[in-house]
Structures are given as C-alpha cells and as structure tokens.
Amino acid sequence: MSERFESCIETLLNGNVLCEVSHPELYRYLLDHESLNSIQKFLHQIGRKIITTRDKAGFFCAYKDLSNPKHRADVKRQLEGVQGSFEGLILWLRLVRRTDPDSRPIEAGYRLMESELLAAIEDSASLNSQLDEIAHRLRRDHKSTESKSKLRSILKYLTEYGFLVSVGGSGAVYIATAKWSLVYDQLDFICQFEGIDISEPKDEVQKEMF
C-alpha cells in the first residue's frame, strides 16, 4: 500500500472534502481510475464509499448503506449541524460576488484577497452591513465594530471548516475549496425538496413612473 493510499484513507475518514486546492497530491492520486478503485474497495469493506461532488471538483466519504440506523442517526446529526449555517454562507457568497468584477460566484479554485475584500467593504455601507449580518449568522466576532476584525474572523471560520485554504500562510490570500461544490449540491437538493423556485427572475415591466 502506498503512502498516498494511506493518506487518502485517513483524510477521507476524517470527514474532509478532498480537492485540488486542499490536497493537490491526493486529488491527483484519486483521478487515477485504478487508485480510486482501490480506495473504493477498501472503504466498501468498512461500510463506506467515496463520492464526488456533482462538478467533480471534490471527493468525500459517505456511508455505503444508510439503512443502518446508526449511520442514519449519524447523518441526521451532521445535517442538523450544517443546516443552521446555510444562511450565513449564502450571505457570504453574495458579498463576495458583489466584489467580483464579473459577478462570479465562489467555486473551487476561486481566489480571495483579504485586502481587496476589505477595501470594497469599507467603501460600501451596504457591504459593511452585509458583513455584520454574516458575522451575526455565523456567530463570529459580531460585537466588534471593526470591519477588519469581523472579516478576519469570518475568513478564519471558513478556513477552519475547510471552505478556504490560506495561501502561503500569510492569511492575506485564500483559495476556495470544493467544499463549496458540496454546499451547492446540498442547496440544489433543498431547492428541489422544499420547492424553492430557482428559475431566472423575469424582467418586471415598469408600469408607471414613481
């Protein structure tokens, strides 16, 4: 067994989303069909399996069979943990998109510069208020009055939870991981299950002058 096999198994069983940003070497290892098969075979023996996000940007470990009540309870517990953070994450996605010149949303590989974000937030009252709301929703340093402190705290939270990877360890540049792909997959399912309309908003016709 290779070292990469061992690292892959350990990383996956730790509950991480493995992608080109977070674990480049292991991600490339999993892109090889033979390696992926050997990992899958091992995980099957312990009642688990490897799954990719829909955009194929990340790999993660799942239970092979959810009919097992213990596994189901485990998944339910995790579900309760994540669903509370969705609102904060959506607000964050909107905030970052507003600062992007092409209005691109965060995806795996997206680069974030703390200084650029901070400059945009400090220049805009609405972005500042959005930051307050995010800090409140994610329970991060929301009592602080300084935007810089709030932003840093949110970035730290997102790094700790595997959404971002700090580049060079300086804390000034971050790259988004495939955990966002997982979030989008989850949001997609919630939309379908709860009947939330995601169709393109229709252009409203202005009927009269205001």
Place this chain on the structure above:
Amino acid sequence: MSRKDEAKSATGALYRNISTIDDSCFMARGQIADIPENESAIKSLEKNNLAYFVDDAMGVQVHSTVRRLLNHVTKRYRLRETHQAFAGMIEELRHAIQNYQFAKNKSQEDKLLYQDQIHEFTLDIMSELTDTVQSFAHVVGNEFSTISSIDIRIRETTRCKNEIAKLNEVFSSLSVADIRDWAGADLMLERLLMKTLKSHVDKCLKELSTTAHRLLEMIAKLIKDKEVQRLNQLIDSFYTHYQKNPSYTPDLGSVIDLPPSFNLISSITINSRADIDSAMDEEVLSDIAISVMKNVQRNNINDKQDEEVEVTDGRGETIEGDIDTLEENVDFFFDALLNEESKVSELTALKAHELLEVDAEPEDWMLCLMEHYEAQKSELTGKIKLTLDEKIIMPFDGNHYVRDICFSRVSNG
C-alpha cells in the same frame, strides 16, 4: 427570348428594384408587402422568376437564390448544414469524371461536355467550401451574440462543431489516392483535381479545423457561463427565500432517500500502537524509547525544580498518631508471653487470633507475628521459643505448609 436576354432582363430587374429587395431580404425575411407602392417591383421580379406569390397573408416572397446572392455579396452568413450538399456535389463530380473517361475515346463533343461539367462541379465545390469556411469564421467572430439564451447559444455552437466534423468526414473521400484514381493518366484532370481542387480543399479544411478548435473553446466557455448563471440563481433564490421567511431553516427530517451530498460520515481518527515485538522496528522503537525516557527524566527534573513545597513550623507541637489494631494485637500477644506474672507460658498464633478477635486473616496474622519476632529476634532469643506446626507438601520437600505457630516462654529457673 434568348439565354442572354433572359439573364439581362433578370439582372436589370434586380438592379432596378434593389432597394425593395434589400429591405425585404434583410428586414422582412424575404417578404415583399403586396401594396400598391411595390406593385411594379413585384411584377418585374415575378416575371423574371425572382419572386413568387405565397398567399394573401404572406404576400410575395423573394426567391431564395436572390437572398443567397445578397448574403454572398454582403458577406452576411447564415449557418446552413452543407455536408450533404457537398456529398452530393462530390458524387456529381465523380459521375462526370466517369462519363468523361468513357467519352474521351469515343466522342469529342461528349468529352468536351463532360469536361465543362467537371470544371463547373470542381469550381462549385471550391466556391461552396469557401463560403462555408467564411460562414463558420463569422460564427466564431460573432459568437451568436444576437442570441440571448445561453442554452440556444450552446446548442448552435455545438451544431456548428458537429457540422465541421461531418464536413471533415465527407471530404475524407477526397484523399490523394482517390483523386489520383479518378484522374488516371489524364493531364487535364490531374491538374484540375490534384492541384486546384485538392490544395483548395486542404487549405479550407485546415481553416475549418482551427475554427472547430475555437468552437470547442466557445462551448466550454458557454457551459461555464451557464453554470455561473445557475449558481447565481441558486444563491439569489435562497437569499430571497430567507428574506421572505426570516425564521426559515431547511427541514430535511422527513427525507427518505438522502442524496449523496448529505450522506457525510462523522470523522474517524485512525490510531495505532507500535508492535514492540517487531524485530524489524527494533532499532526505531529503541530510539523512540530512549528519546521518550530522556524527555520524561527532563520533565521530572523540571517538575521537581518547579514544585513548591510549603514548609510549616511544627516545632513544639504534639502529633498524635493512631496505632494500627493489628500491631496493637501483636504487642498484646508478646506482652502476655513476656510478662513473668502472667500465667500464660505458651500461646499459639491461632489461639491468640481467636482470643483477641484479630481483624485479619490467620495467615496474615501469623506473618505479622513472625515479622515482629524476626525484627526483635536479638531481644527475644532466650526469652521466647518458637515451634512451627508444619507439614511438607510433596513432591518438593522444600515446601512447608505452616498450620500454626506456637510461642512458649523460656523458663529461667
């Protein structure tokens, strides 16, 4: 009317009514409104087979040949699937060549007729291919910018890419070997097919290949744009939903089949211990052990140095200690034997255990008595004699089982 007169009349009609024709072709999909102002133009075009009446609702339609001519001269390209047309043209050329080869040694007139046909078909293929290449270049240049739907743009671009693939397939029948076979030993055919046609086809296909590559890039970009659009819609829809329902939290408790995205395992940390019996790892393990011991010793020294011991002045104080009852009973036992006034001159351990109600097992009691006796041996020798009630437990005669110990006072007199 002669052929030339017909051609003159038709081009004259086009020339005189070009303004109406242009408007109809580029602004009304080739339709000419059947109104009095257009009456003379309609009459003139119909007379020369350049327009025809459809019905009262649609009016008069300009012939597609005229529209194609205008598109061609104004470089206004519309994508058409041409691979079948090319296949037909190549087939026509092949037939004409076969007929030419057949007529060559038989009839000079027929030979010239087919020779003209070969020239015409060859130049038609070349001209059509040039148009096709230019129309694809136009697609790449404009990227269907007038179409707003990303889905339609993806579909159209994919259609272009597929059409190029089909064209490549059609023109693969024009290989050097095939053309050489067609030309045979005829110098005219060889020059026309091998030099003129083949070089033009190769040049155009090369351009098409570059265009196809660019189209692939366009498709990839469009698909990316579509994904970005979808994600943005997803984010905005959720945001709106949260705004409308401030206390909203997704409730997936009733979901029976959870999707893979929610099937996340809880974290497992894999721990292992070293195999201390492994000869292979002996060296590594001993290094680790030495290093750990050094650390432990260092820590102990540090702990001792760091430990603060509180010292209290206990001088002059009386410290009271409780005497252990077992020890007290041992003292009673020997006091009873050593007291000369006592009537007891002999006492067994088990008897004393019973009399003193010793709170210990008989074996422990006997050991305590023996320990005391051994500790005080120098003092007690000559005063107390000790006899063991014992038996040897076979098979080894060195095993003695002591059942009781008898202590007896040595009489002085």
